[in-house]
Amino acid sequence: MYATNYHRPATIEEAVSLLTGNDEAKALSGGQTLLPTMRQRLAAPSDLVDLRGLPGMTGVSAGDGTLTVGAAVAHADVAGNADVLRLIPALAGLAGRIGDPAVRHMGTIGGSLANNDPAADYPAAALALGASIVTNSREIDAGDFFQGMFTTALEDGEIITAVRFPVPEKAAYAKFPNPASRYAMVGVFVARTSAGARVAVTGAGADGVFRHSAMETALDADWSPEALAGVATPADGLLSDIHGSAAYRAHLVGVMARRAVAAAG
């Protein structure tokens, strides 16, 4: 790891001022991707701005048909939160199977979404549930937020403060882990919402998380695993690597989607 300056700002304004106008500064919110990357000398930020201590970014609140999770809430705290378990148990289950215990106690939901790793779990939940990404300046619909691998709608100096999830009628997440890294090789989050069925796929897309509209149409007509039987997933645009070809990933999208719908009930 190269030398870096660590900052722990007390206010959002201070954090924004540290991050803006300095191309070499990076926000830190758990660091479960950034710190290993720095240790391997693949990233060398001059400054790290730790967001976890900022006011208003912690805690989970429920109300008005929504569940709001502070951006600095660790995965383990989402997994064990009573409101999450009551209102969106699929989200708690997803959080409880990210990485390993150390990752789950350090990594945060805001950090995961801002990083938008194409194999991360949270983007699938945010997209399938139609979450709003709340920042220090605006709210961004999940459908607009994810803009391709490691790319989001966040502007320079914009910080995620919370994630607001509409509570679905039912939802489930099925993940096929990469055997080595145990990131999602294919993860499918399905939700039946007031706006209809939504299916989001992570781990498989060459451009990161995506919605599977053919499956959504099929599930709108008939919310059942069988309804997905004939729905094809084209291999075009899917990732292909030493762990899984695009064709295999396309096949797994179908399997995981059926299993998720079955689990959602």
Add this chain to the structure above:
Amino acid sequence: MSTGIGARVRRKEDRRFITGKGRYTDDIRNDNQAYAAFVRSPHAHAAVKGIDKAAAEAMEGVIAVLDGHQLTGDGIGNIITGWAITSRDGSPMNIGAWSALATDRVRYVGDAVAVVIAESPALARTAAEAVAVDYEPLAAVAQPVAALASGAPQVHDNVPGNLVFDWEIGDEARADAGLAAAAHVTEVEISNNRLAPNAIEPRSAIAIHDEAEDHYTLYTTSQNPHVARLVLSAFYNVAPEHKLRVIAPDVGGGFGSKIYIYPEEITCLWAAMKTGRSVKWTAERSEAFMTDAHGRDHVTRARMGFDKNGRITAFKVDTIANLGAYVSLFATATPTYLYGTLLSGQYDIPAIYGTVKAVNTNTVPVDAYRGAGRPEATYLIERTMDIAAREMGMDPAELRRINFIKAFPYQTQVLLNYDSGDFPALLDMAQKAADTAGFAQRKAEAAARGKLRGIGYSTFIEACGLAPSAAAGSLGAGVGLWESAEVRVNPVGTVEVLTGCHSHGQSHETTFAQLVSDRFGIPIENISIVHGDTDKVQFGMGTYGSRSGPVGMSAVMRALDKVEAKVRKIVAHQLEASEDDIEIVAGEARVAGTDRKMAWHEIGLAAYTAHNLPADMEPGLKEGAFFDPVNFSFPSGCFICEVEVDPETGVTEIVRFVSADDFGTIINPMVVEGQVHGGVTQGIGQALLEQVVYDESGQLLTGSYMDYCMPRADDVPSYAIAHGCTPSPNNPLGIKGCGEAGAIGAPPAVINAIADAIGTDDISMPATPQKVWEALHRARPAVAAE
């Protein structure tokens, strides 16, 4: 509680390991400590046109930047291989030169061209990045078959066609005749996947040069510190043996990868001399993936003939073995004398012929890795047996049973003479433990849940405790294969055992002490095992190839014999009795049938005060022995694996795993079971998960745990372990060795079970979910598409 032979004694060494008090090389810090970082090639093959060190040398805190021209200029010798193989046409093998720091050409990703010595590890690494190397990339070849193709890139100019040797074993005409006469011939093409060793402790070295004494000390992660000292001094010219002390303190696993003397240790010693500083280097995990000697990497075509009754008539094998860019210390022995000699397996095969073409490629060197040659032979034989059984419509267990060797000693067609074993008994034992009779019912029950259940056998033999020295020497070995021990009884009766073996996870501090406790009946707490320091311990060969038990413990037994003989003489003299009447029990020596006795500490004191010894006896109580076995030992086993495959995803779950082993005499069943657990888990890793991948240009794609998949606890079942015992007749304890059996026997058991489950043999290691799903898709599209 007994602490003798056969007792489940808790490991004495665990207290310090579990409490974090182990002392590994990287834990050691010296005054004057400096740190090394290597400048490594990012290319698989390139000419080195120049090295610009100026920017690195200008950094504050950089002590030196040293390159290969300086190293060779100082007379540091090229890295050697320890076993000379003769090709079948009688020609010697072709070996490309290997300098610890490359001078004009780099040959694999990670090949070091320079080293930076600096005041901190981070600074050394930053400075290493600032060294500008002018590379001219050359065409590279990474795959062993491709390396033999005409027009393939040449790894070494003096190794034409990249062929290091083309070796043969057995009788070709006889094998051809056996195949011609066969009623059925099974043909296979089998790859043995390349593995990275992944010891939990990365390699590390600390070199110290004492200018006053002109003496060197090397702390290093070695399985065999004396061999390291010998080679460093005799071939690399670092220092004469008496001026070089090599210490291998606690070492966190080796699996073969820490047998060899690597460029980094040589360079650290040389750099300590150049800089006058203590030089330390510890591999990062990504360096370990790039530079630790890998294992396996064979491609084989074979044919096995059977008569109409299923008896094997002949076995003919052609193997291509990837040795990597340079020929490592035991790399030539592994695919020959540890592979070709095992091609008879547990079977009475009347004709065997094998060839092995060893090739250079632009990859890190390949050498012995847990099992070394024997896993490759076992996988080939045991897969062939299952494929043949399916082709002939026979039960795989029955096909094995009718071909088992049943009388010993048995002379195979491939040099080895098996001394003992009872293969049918192991098969019976394993079948009972695995409840094979209930398999059909379990398969039906699994099918009702949508799962494909399969069962797989592996009945295997290994040759451990490589021996004897004279025979190995006649076959080209550069070293002897004996082991040494010294037993020191102190004046107060405590005992120190100095062994030339080295424990890096094998529990020697416990099991070697059990031998002494068993012999004299003294408390195990009063016995300590000393190893791993060339200044303390007499020359020894170290630990690899499951040799510590059959060879190392045998040397201890011989030394104990001598101590016991002297004790008898002392006690008989002092108690005025006949030596033959002395009994040594429970820490005292008695005259049988009387109350006359001496306590153990009184005997020690008597030996060292020398006030009343027999007239012709020297004082003291310390004896040494060297043990050179007359033959290998031959552990054998039967593994039965049961899997369930999810046809939708191709995921394999191992639901049962039974191991029935014949390790001969067992000193500590708990330790042996631990070895089986670890070995089988490594074997399962090879079968299902692990694979080093180099792309066509020689770039390493599996350079971290994000891409190289190691077995985890939830990948393996709870193992059922049974022991048979036919003691080895060739060592005093009847031990056969247990360190490698799991890794040798497990892979074919797993793959045979998967093939049984999915109904096709079109599956290779590692049987990843994608591969299993694809195989199922090819063989049974309707099942896979569901």
